Amino acid sequence: MSDHAPTRRYRRVVVKLSGEALQGSAPHGLDAATLARIAADLANAAAAGHEIAVVVGGGNFFRGIKGADSGIERARADSIGMLATVMNGLALEQAVEGQGRAARCLSAVPMPSVCESFSRRAALHHLDKGRVVIAAGGTGNPFFTTDTGAVLRAAELSADAVLKATQVDGVYTADPKRDSSATRYERLTHDEAIAKNLAVMDTAAFALARENKIPIIVFSIAEEGAIAGALAGTSRATLVAP
Numbered sequence: 001m002s003d004h005a006p007t008r009r010y011r012r013v014v015v016k017l018s019g020e021a022l023q024g025s026a027p028h029g030l031d032a033a034t035l036a037r038i039a040a041d042l043a044n045a046a047a048a049g050h051e052i053a054v055v056v057g058g059g060n061f062f063r064g065i066k067g068a069d070s071g072i073e074r075a076r077a078d079s080i081g082m083l084a085t086v087m088n089g090l091a092l093e094q095a096v097e098g099q100g101r102a103a104r105c106l107s108a109v110p111m112p113s114v115c116e117s118f119s120r121r122a123a124l125h126h127l128d129k130g131r132v133v134i135a136a137g138g139t140g141n142p143f144f145t146t147d148t149g150a151v152l153r154a155a156e157l158s159a160d161a162v163l164k165a166t167q168v169d170g171v172y173t174a175d176p177k178r179d180s181s182a183t184r185y186e187r188l189t190h191d192e193a194i195a196k197n198l199a200v201m202d203t204a205a206f207a208l209a210r211e212n213k214i215p216i217i218v219f220s221i222a223e224e225g226a227i228a229g230a231l232a233g234t235s236r237a238t239l240v241a242p
């Protein structure tokens, strides 16, 4: 068992799911097989007794910062980005239901004809019923990311941890996709992640997690059973904790 093995069970968690993780090997958008695999992981974790809230990114469709670079004003570009996360949220809701587990997509950007709006009370109610909650729309505000949204939801819902499911198997000394000499941390503090400017999550997300003493487990979502492995502390991962 690795160093990030939980000393107590992570009963309620927020899984931060990268939008890019949903595109599989496609250049963008959604890959049905990848969606089904991740949905099965989420459904299995809920069936094992964990309360699962998911905050989904939108990078497989749109990132505000890129839109702004190509001339769309930033706040408007971020609105497009938030809509992208709702598209992912709806697809994930359907995929989790396809695994026989009830799911509810709640959007921080109200769109009542499409899905329920996010509220803490509604999210807690659905979690209590054993449903997988998918918190889409990030924080509902421009100039933020879904990483910050994930930590925000974890704080609001008194979650035991944020599970950052991404394309790399932990936090490295530098971006491992760009620097092959980067080495992986087994464990580090929020302070260290901020001071070293480790860009696996944005500083606002790390700072909010530090303030609320929320542990973050960074792990790869590439393989089946990844979420169960992160919950059990048996997978390769980095624990960011006080």
Ligand SMILES: Nc1ncnc2c1ncn2[C@@H]1O[C@H](COP(=O)(O)OP(=O)(O)OP(=O)(O)O)[C@@H](O)[C@H]1O
Residues within 6 Å of the ligand: 017, 018, 019, 020, 021, 056, 057, 058, 059, 060, 063, 147, 165, 166, 167, 168, 170, 171, 172, 173, 174, 175, 176, 177, 198, 199, 200, 201
């Ligand atoms: N020090 C680092 N350690 C690990 N990964 C890093 C580091 N610096 C940058 N990264 C990069 O950060 C990425 C994690 O961000 P992720 O893919 O989860 O994006 P996101 O913006 O949260 O989601 P989306 O795909 O929806 O945009 C990794 O894929 C990795 O390439």
Ligand SMILES: O=c1ccn([C@@H]2O[C@H](COP(=O)(O)O)[C@@H](O)[C@H]2O)c(=O)[nH]1
Residues within 6 Å of the ligand: 019, 056, 057, 058, 059, 062, 063, 064, 065, 077, 078, 079, 080, 081, 082, 083, 084, 085, 137, 138, 139, 140, 141, 142, 143, 144, 145, 146, 147, 149
């Ligand atoms: O609180 C938020 C969260 C997200 N956005 C916008 O959405 C995209 C996609 O989110 P990722 O976290 O990058 O996957 C993001 O680039 C922002 O443009 C937002 O405005 N507010």
